[in-house]
Structures are given as structure tokens and as C-alpha cells.
Amino acid sequence: MPRDYKATCLLPKTAFPMKGDLFKREPQWLARWESTGLYERILARPVDGRFVFHDGPPYANGHMHYGHILNNALKDFVTRSRNLLGERTRFIPGWDCHGLPIELNVDREVKRKKENVSPTEMRVRCRDEAAKWVEVQRTERKRLGVLGTWETPYLTMNKAFEAQVIRALRAFVANEIVYRGKKPVQWCWHCRTALAEAEVEYADAHVSPSIYVKFALDAQSLETLRAKLPAGVTRVAALIWTTTPWTIPANLAIAVHPALDYVVLQGVDGEGLLVATSLAAAVAKAAGLTDLVVGPAFKGELLLGVKAKHPFEERWAEVFGADYVESGAGTGLVHTAPGHGRDDYKLGSAHGLEAYAPVGDDGRYTGELGDGAKAMGLEGKFIFDANPVVEQHLRSLGALLQPPGQTLTHKYPICWRCKNPLITRATTQWFIAMDEPMRAPGSDGHTLRARALSEIDRLAADGARAASEGTARGWVPSWGRERIRGMIEARPDWCISRQRIWGVPIPAVQHKATGEVVLTTELLDHVANVFAERGADAWYSDDPTVLPAEIRCADGVLRPREEFTRDGSIIDVWFESGSSFFAVCEPEPDLGAKVDLYLEGSDQHRGWFHSSLLVGCAVLGEAPYRAVLTHGFVCDDQGRPYSKSDIRRRQEARRDEITARITKGEALEGVLAAMKSTWATPEKIADAKKRLAKKTSLDDVALAIAQDDIEFIPPEKIIAEQGAELFRAWAVFVDYENDMPYSRAVLNQAIDAYRRVRNTMRFMLGALRDEPAPLLSEVVLEPLDRWAMVRLGEVLAKCERAYRQYSFREVFATVVDFCQELSGLYLDASKDWLYNDAADVPRRRSALATMQHLVRSLAAVVAPILPFSSEDVWDHLPAFEAKGDSVHLELWPTVTPLADGEALIVAMRRLRTLRDGVFAVLEPVVQGWGVEKQAAKKAGREPGAGEVSFSDDARIDHARDAAVSLEVSEADRAELGPLAPQVAELLGLGSIELVAGPIAGERVRRALGPSCERCWRRRGDVGGDGLCPRCRHAVEVFDRAAGAPA
């Protein structure tokens, strides 16, 4: 019985599992890191660099969704990689706690229980509600592996934060750009509050009435147009078009474009209709006119100053010029109600008109209505209910153009929270002026807008400079500049007040006797100190000391606080979060107000980046950040947003389509096939039919189908069942600068890449066999190992640059590629000496020293991305000098450059082309035999039992059984340099012959001679004992060590 030599081989041995079992083991690492104070120990390392990262606060309401998770993963990549690169980086997570959604949640609860709750009590409830969600999200964020000060996060409802918000507001007041004014704002009549730009959503298919209204011109205006009238026209009406009849009572003017062409269109009974030339035909059609008769065209300029009679109020609407008037829709004459539209307001205020808005908080008309409207009974009526009333009344007056019931389906703004349609309504609010010079001491007198725009450009310029240095600052990606620039350029003054309770109050006071409203730096200084100590809740208490004993009015006179009442508005939550750098980073001595990086979704160009920029410009005189990195949104495989609600909407749409088509008489099979449904298989269709037979409604079956076709995978499910790290692998696998496709298929691809890295590490750990490896300094490296070290150096350089540019994907791809490269050639070739050489053979020791360094380095490189698995590797890496207890305490790995590095790279490249040549001739032989073998097996025969066409000499299963001859030029052979003597071994061939000239005979032959029983090589040196000399020696060494001579 021949001896089984397997036991004498040094085969891979490691406890590092192939399967991560991440979902089970991740919590254990998290617990360990927490108990060993890993985060603090990382920060305590003596490093020179420093990097300030600032977490944008998610809203403390609801569970984390995919966008949040992705965002948190990216943030963790940043903090961990910066720390790895020797730049101390803290992560202070934050939450946005104030604001409408939480208040409405509590409100709903209060209303349900029919309780009567004071503002103070309301704030307590809101605080509890926010705290509840902070807790939920804290758990979810920690579970992802995000490293940070989770026990001391920043909350916008913390006292210190609230005080700093007031101090930020003070900076605006000191700059004299805070004012109170009556201006149109987006208003939710249901929530009874003004909304910020960021709080407005749009409904796709809102149906509005669509009416054309006539405003009769006065005699003098008629005279102006005398020469432009078609024959028979004796009177003229300006024709406007609107989708908001309820704003007609607030009409004060009409806008035309001075450069646009207008005509008078012949109507009925001698009436002319004033419209833009380009729209005359459409209007005539709407009016049911059979002939299109118009007078000569003229420019809108001629109309300026023309007066038209309001249809039911005793006042005149004057015609003004405005360049926003369009020639493509409506009539070219725009109904202008300065209290109910932003453009309208601008135009009105330019001509001295007030922002007239006779509509209350609740969306009902107030007593400010004109007599005509009051006579219609509109006072107290809800505006959307007034639409038909106004329309009917206009009709009865003959002021309407077209038949009843015309509607327009269009996008319309709705409240982000309650989803009710919004209105634009002028209210008295606090504003921050964008275009007034800032006058605080030390300010250079620029306007906030100008300052912000110049900061945007400064960041962009700095970003370009950074890019040329191989790092990233400014707007990343660079188009962020255009995006935020457009928004800052176009934005109106910042409306910072909200008529709600849950927030930081705007600490203004009103003098009871004079009605004067006071908001001064002195007042703010006092209140900020009170808030710092007692929190903003103090504002709602009865305690008089919330205010200073005396308050200075505009006339310079100090008056006792008892003469004042406190304002009830709170500040826009975007102002709060925009102040976060000032509340969180500025007070910390090792951070400071200048933050190196903000990192959020690209929607924050309008949100947090935007508000932070404005606050920064007022408080610091500059942007609070050096770099702004944005990511896209998580989408499904069709590129549609991947969120629970979006998916549900799509599932329902699909269900409705299935239902509709089947109800119309189409066959189930046909419908499903046409939709490429996963249910378009005979079994599934049978299943569906069975369900229908069981009286399950068609809708329910259709929904089940839709849910299978359009799947939503809850993130917490992936994390609980597969592990957070796989999600992180997905986050690094897709390109975050664009929208990121998410589906099971993509997730699986990311997992495959992860496994490639994991298994390559595992192989090398196995090679090390749980034994301390020789140090690099203790061995003479073989050429192949030297190549690996040179390549590692290249990989490290590339990854370092990629990390500095936040190109995490590139880091990961580089590592995955490197693993592939190692697997395919380096590790494969090394197996021979790893397994078969005696333990102390120099070339084996060289390989071990190299692999130890490779594993150690690669684990550190991927640690920011795969914190769990890299720690797993670290745990299984044999001890070496100075090995810490966590990979996360490592600093960026280094490799000593080798003088012959370039030559080694060239040699390896040549070896690779050589290998391509070898496989090109070898593959058909191996494959041909393989196919025969498969066929024989299939037919139930033993391969080679006389029925296959390969002769024994030609059978080659494996490269090691092959002797190959290859044509290689002298120059190419020279490139092999130090690798030349080892070519056969490196390529795993039995033997290779490199021939300079043409090859006469077969290029591939079966290697001659018996194979060594231990290492299976056919090198022609196998002795009578069945072993090659190398193996004979190894067995001797093995037996001696085992103390049992054979």
C-alpha cells in the first residue's frame, strides 16, 4: 500500500471561515469595539493630521431608509479612511429634532384623544416623540458599523444647540438684514404655517379650474388702441387666464410683456378681446369664434398704463410690463394678485401696490375682501370652495369667455407633510434679505447673495486646485457648483419664521402700547444665554427673566420688559440645521467652525448645503465647509427611486393595469407574458387561477403578482439576514455620484466581489497556517514575491489617492482586481512551494513573509469599507511584532520600494503574455480531452476505456501534465529577466521550451516520465520511491519532526 503523502504536505490551514455569517457575528464585533473603547483609542493615536467631518442631521422621524443607510455608509468610509491615513477624524452624529412632521404626529395624537394641551406641554410631547425616533435611528445607524460618539450625539433640541441658533440669528441681525415684511409665501392652510422651499412637494396630476376672464378697458385706454381695432369693435376687454379663480378678488393689476406682439381679437356684439398675437387663435377657439378676425398687431409696450375694470370690484387693474410673461400659454396678459404670487408681488411692489391677500391662516376669506366679493358671500368661505362661486358669478356678469367646466391637469405644489394643495399667500413674516448690504462691524458691505455666490466660486476654484494635486475639495462632483449657484442666484429672501410651536422661537417682542416689534442683538444675547442654561422651552414659560429687565426700542429708549409681549413664531428648521457647524463644531477646540467635508445627497444643494452656506456667510463671512460631496439616490433596476412608497405606487399601478386588462377580457397568460411578469410560467399561472377560483378577488391576485414583479427589499431585512457589511459592499460597488441601482441582482454582484476579497485573504491566511511568519527583513525575497511587493506598492498608492478623492469604489475595485491578479497567477504558482517544500526552505519562507505582509496590508486598506470582515481577518492573522488587537488601530500600510521594481513589472507582464500563448495552444488539447471525457461519463462509460479518440500520449487534464513548446523572440525572452529560470513552475507546466525560431513539431505534448506521488509534478527526476528529490527531503523533515521515522 503506497504511502499517502497528503499529511506531509503543508496544505492551507486556518480557522478563518469561508462563510462570513456576518448577520450573526457583526453584533459581536460591535460589542467588542464598544467595550474596548475602539473609537477613543483610534482618536488617541499620535498622528499629525487632522480632518473635520460634520454629520448632516437626519430628521428624527421614522425608520432609516436606503438613502440614509447609504449616506451613513459613505460617511463611515470617510471617517475611517481619514483616520487610517493618519488624519484624526471625529464623527459626531446628529439629529434634526424640531419641526412640523413631529409636531403634526403629536398634534394628531392629541386631537385623537381630544386633549387640551398647553404649548409647554406640547413641546414636552414633541421632545419625547423626537427622542423616541433618535433612539430608533441610533440603533439602526450603529448597527451599520458606523464609528462615532453615539452616546453623545448632537441634537438640534439640545440647550446648547438652541442657544447657538439664537447666536447665529444674532449675526444676521447684527448685519441688519433681518426684517419683518408682508410677502407671499407658500402656505399650508391645513397645517396653518408657511413652508420653506424645501418643504414643498409637487403633485403630478392636480386638477384646477381653467378660466378666461375679461377686464373691460376704460374709455381713455380704448382711445389709445383706436387704430388697432378690427372693424365693428366698439369696446375692448383685456383677457386674462387663470387656474385660481379664488385669487380674482385679490387682483390688482395685469402684466404684459413689452416686447411681445398683441392684437385685438373680434369677439361678439362689438366686443374686442385683447390677447397676445401668438395666442389669438387658441383664444378664438376657446371662445367658440368661427372666424379669426384681428386688428393690426402692436407691441405690449403700447399697453403700459392702460386701465381695466375689475369684473366685480370698484377698482381698476393697471397694465404693467413684466418679462416673465410668456407667449406660449394663456393670453399673454397675466392676472396679477400681489398678495398671492411671487412674481405678482415683485411686480406689485415695483409699482407701489400692497401685498393684498384677503385670506386667513385657515384658507378662508377674511373681512379684507372688497365689497363685490362680500356681496357674493365669499367672506369666511374656504378658497377652494370659492372657485365655482367666483366662476359662476363671473359668468353671470358676462366676464367669462368659455363654456363651464374647463379644467387643467398640471403639477401643483402640495405640503410635504399633509399633502394638501398649497396656496401662495402674503403674510407677515420674518425675512433675511438676500440683497441688502451686510453692515456688521468687520463685514465688507456685500449682500448675502453676493457673498454666497463668491464663496461658491471660491470653493470651485479651490476644488480645481485640489484636483490637480490628486485630492478633492470644493464641489464634488464639480457640477455641484452650477447647481447651488443657480439656486442661490434665483432664491427669494429667506422667510425664516413659522407659526408653529415645536422649534426655536424667534425671540422678538412687541411693545404692547405702540405695537413696535423689537429684535435686537442685545435681546438675542440675553435670550441665547437663557436658552443655553434652560433651553428654548423657557420662552414659553411665564418667567419674566427670559427677557432682559429693560428692552431698547428703535427710539433708543429702554423700557421695562413688562411692557412687551413675546412673539409666537419659531425659526425655520433649515436655519437650525444650517447653523449646525456653529453649534457643533465651532465650540469644540479641536474642530473649529471650518469643516473639511459635508457629505449628503444632491437634494441638499437646496437644503442643508444651501442654508449652511447662508448662515456661514453671515456668521463667519465665508462658507463653513471646504468640500461638499454629494451622492445620488437609490434606484431600482429601471432607474426609478427605490423607496417603500415609490415601490408601492408602482406595484399598485401594475396591479391596476393587470386588473384593467383582464376585466377588458384579455387572457391572464397573455397579459402576464406581455408584461414579462415573473408569473408568466405555466405553474404560476395555474396558481393564480386557483386563487381566483377560491374567490380571492382579482385585485388581490393582481397585487400579489405585482409585488413579486416589483419587489421591495426592506433594508433592515438584508441587514438582519445577511449582514450590514454586504450592504456596505453594495454601497462601495455602485457609483454614488450618480443614481445607484439596487436590486437583488446588483446586491449579489457586490457580494460576489466581497467574497473574492474574503477568499483571497482566506487563502493567504491558510498558507500562513496559524503560525508566525518570517519577517520581510529575515528573508531574501524571491523574484515572484518581489513582484508581489511591487504590485502591492502600486495598489497602495492607487488606493491612497482614491481614498483622498473619496473614490471608494476605485479603492474596492483596485483591491478586487489585485485579488484576482494574485489568485490567477501569483498564489496559484506559489502553491507548489507552499504545499510541497519543507517548512524551512528559503523560497517558501519568502512566500510566507510576503503573504503575511499582503494580508496585513490589504486588511488595513479595506478596513474602512469592510470593518467587520477586515477585523475577522485580523483576528486570524498570526501574531507578529506590534500587532494591535484591532485592524482599525492600524495606520496606512507601507512597502519598501525595490530598485528592480520596474523590471519585475515588465517581467511579469511578459510572463503573462507568455501564459496567454501557452493556454491558447494548451486549451484546445485539454478541452478536447475534457469533452470526450464528459461524453464518455454521460454515456456511462469510464473515460479512456478504449472508446474515446484520445491516445494515452495525448491525454492532458491539467497544465502540469503538459510539455509545451513556444515561439519566443530573444527580446521577449530577455524581458523575463529574473523570472526566466522559473517559467515552467510559474505557469504550472510540466515543462516549457522557449524556442527562438519556428517550431517544427507539436507545440503541446504530454510531459514525459512519472509524476511525483507527493507533488504530482512530472519533472523527470522522480526516483524509485515515487518521489522527487524535493519531496523526498520534505518527507524526511516531516518525519523527523513527527519523531516517527518511516
Added chain:
RNA sequence: GGGCGCAUAGCUCAGUUGGUUAGAGCACGCGCUUGAUAAGCGCGGGGUCGCUAGUUCAAGUCUAGCUGCGCCCA
């Protein structure tokens, strides 16, 4: 309707300042592999670079328009 983006193989992505035959991984097909085996290796098929026009000796790359998708706004 406007602003800013994106579009390369079935999927995820590379593709330097325009310059040979557009690459990689995954998936797929065919093989190998007792010794990386819920792994590893080799070979192979697969692309009108969204569409149209233009600039150029030369366009995936530059310009314009269009289509589709996303974010932000109206």
C-alpha cells in the same frame, strides 16, 4: 416649463489631453480541479458606446438638437 446631472456588453463599472481591433468583473456557455471545494483555474460567445446632425485626416471622447431617467425648482 426651467436649472443641474446621467445614458458604454444582460448587470455593475473602466475608458487619461480626440488617435490601432472599446476593456474589466459578474452573469451565461464549454472544460479543468482529490491539494482554496457553499471555493479556485482556463477558454469562449456577447457592444451601431441612447438617437440624429455637425466639427475633424480621425469622435465613446468635442458641439448642437432630440429621446429616456434622476434630483431640484416653477
